[in-house]
Amino acid sequence: MVFSNPSQSRESILITEWGKHSLSFSVFHEKDNRVLATRIVDLGTPLNDMAASDFERLFKEETVLAYSFEKLICLLDTSLMTLVPNSLFQMESSKDALQLVHHIPSGQFEFCHERLLSIDYQVVYALPKNLKDALSKHFMNVSYDLTAASLLNYFSKLNQLDALFAVHFNAEEILVYRFENKKLIFFNSFDFITAEDVIYHLLHVMNDQKLHPDRSLVYYSGLLPEDSSIMSELKEYIKNLKPLPRTNKVNYATDVASMPEHYFVHHYSKLL
Numbered sequence: 001m002v003f004s005n006p007s008q009s010r011e012s013i014l015i016t017e018w019g020k021h022s023l024s025f026s027v028f029h030e031k032d033n034r035v036l037a038t039r040i041v042d043l044g045t046p047l048n049d050m051a052a053s054d055f056e057r058l059f060k061e062e063t064v065l066a067y068s069f070e071k072l073i074c075l076l077d078t079s080l081m082t083l084v085p086n087s088l089f090q091m092e093s094s095k096d097a098l099q100l101v102h103h104i105p106s107g108q109f110e111f112c113h114e115r116l117l118s119i120d121y122q123v124v125y126a127l128p129k130n131l132k133d134a135l136s137k138h139f140m141n142v143s144y145d146l147t148a149a150s151l152l153n154y155f156s157k158l159n160q161l162d163a164l165f166a167v168h169f170n171a172e173e174i175l176v177y178r179f180e181n182k183k184l185i186f187f188n189s190f191d192f193i194t195a196e197d198v199i200y201h202l203l204h205v206m207n208d209q210k211l212h213p214d215r216s217l218v219y220y221s222g223l224l225p226e227d228s229s230i231m232s233e234l235k236e237y238i239k240n241l242k243p244l245p246r247t248n249k250v251n252y253a254t255d256v257a258s259m260p261e262h263y264f265v266h267h268y269s270k271l272l
Contacts, residue, residue: 001269002027002029002036002037002064003036003067006067007231008029008036008068008069008113009027009067009068009103010070011029011031011070012028012029012036012070012196013027013028013030013069013070013071013072013073013271014026014027014028014064014067014069014072014073014074014139015027015028015071015072015073015075015267015270016072016074016075017075017076017147017266017267018047018074018075018076018092018131019043019046019047019170019171020046020047020077020079020171020172021042021043021046021171022040022041022042022043022171023040023041023043023058023062024038024039024040024041024264025037025038025039025041025064026038026256026267026268027064028250028271029068032251033250033251034251034252034253035250035251035252035253035256035271036253036256037064037253037255037256038256038259038263038264039064040125040223041058041062043058047128047131048105048107048128049105050114050128050130051130052130052133052155052213053132054186054234055130055134056071056134057130059134059138059230063154065138068074068139068140069139069141070141071141071142072135072139072141072142072143072146073142073143073270074135074142074143074144074145075124075147075150075266075267075270076127076131076144076145076146076147077146077147077170077171077212078125078126078146079102079175079189079191080098080102080104080109080124080125080126081098081123081124081125081126081146081148081149081189081268082097082101082102082124083116083121083122083123083124083187084097084098084113084121084122084123085120085121085122085244086115086120086121086122086125087120088212089113089122091113094111094124095096095111095243096112097110097124098124098125098126102126104126107128108128108129108130109126109127109128109129110126110129110132111124111125111126111127112124112125112126112127113125114149114150115145115151116149116153116156117153117156117157118153118156118157118182119152119156119183119184122151122180122188123146123148123152125146126138127144135139147168147170147175147266148168148175148187148189149270150266150269150270151166151168151175151265151266152177152184152187153178153269154266154272155177156179156182156190156267157272158179162180162181162182163179163180163181164177164178164179164219165177165178165206165211165216165217165218165219166178166218166219166220166221166244167198167202167218167219167220168219168221168222168266169220169222169223169224169230170222171223172191172192172193173189173190173191174189174190174192174198174202175187175188175189176188176190176201176202176205177188178205178209178211181196184210185209186205186208188205194270195230195232195233195234196233196264197242198230198232198234199234199237202218202234202237202238202239203238204264206238211223212242213237213238213239214239214240215239215240216238216240217240217242217259218238218240218241218242219242219243219244220241220242220244220262221243221244221263221265221266222262222263223260223263225260226260243260243261243262244261244262244265245261245262245265246261246262246263246264246265247265247268247269247271247272249271249272250268250271
C-alpha cells in the first residue's frame with residue numbers, strides 16, 4: 001500500500017515518467033516531505049501506439065492511478081525534442097523547429113515547449129495526444145516536462161559544482177550533459193544497444209570536449225545497475241565514474257532509500 005489512508009493522496013504529488021515501453025512513478029507526500037514510493041510498470045504496448053482503451057486498461061490495473069492527487073507531473077522520455085535559442089524561438093513554429101532535426105512519425109502529437117532555467121534555450125518536444133487526453137481525463141492538475149529538461153534544470157541549480165559532465169541512462173538512449181561555470185556547454189542524446197555503443201558515444205563527446213577519460217569526473221544517473229555489463233566495460237575506459245546522488249532535501253521511505261542513489265534522480269529533482 002502506498003497510502004496509510006486515502007487523504008494522504010490529496011496531500012501528495014504524483015510524478016509519472018513515460019518511456020517507450022514503461023511507466024515509472026514516484027509519490028511525494030508534501031506534509032511529511034517524504035517520497036512514499038517509486039515503482040516501474042511495463043506498459044505492454046509502446047507508448048506512441050497506445051490507444052485510449054490501452055490507457056483505460058492501465059488506469060484500472062495500476063491502483064495508484066485511481067487516487068486523487070494535489071498535482072501530477074508528467075515526465076516524458078522521448079528523442080522527439082530539440083533545443084532552440086530564445087532569440088530564435090517562435091511558439092507558432094514549434095513543430096517546424098522539431099521537424100528540422102527529426103522525422104515525426106505518423107500519429108497525433110501536440111507540440112510543446114518550455115523555457116529552461118538559467119540557460120538561454122527553449123526545449124521543444126512532441127507530446128502524444130492520447131497520453132495527454134488520458135491524464136486530463138483522470139487528473140485535475142497536470143503539468144508536463146521532459147526527463148532531459150528536468151535534468152538540465154536540475155544541473156543548472158547545482159551551484160556547488162563549477163563543472164559537471166554527466167550521462168543519464170534511459171532504456172535505449174543516453175543523455176549527455178556538460179556544464180562549465182554554471183553554463184550549458186554541451187547537450188545531446190544518443191541511441192544505444194550495446195555497451196560498445198555507450199563507450200563509443202561517450203569517448204567521442206569527451207574527445208570533442210577535450211575531457212581526458214583518465215582524469216575527468218563523469219557522473220551517471222538512470223537505471224544502470226552497478227553490476228551491469230555496461231558499467232563494467234565503462235570502467236575500463238573511464239576511470240572516474242561517480243553516481244549522481246539524489247537530493248538530500250527530501251525524506252525517503254525505506255524501500256525507496258534502499259535503491260541505488262543514482263536511480264530516479266530526475267524524479268526527486270522535481271520536488272525542489
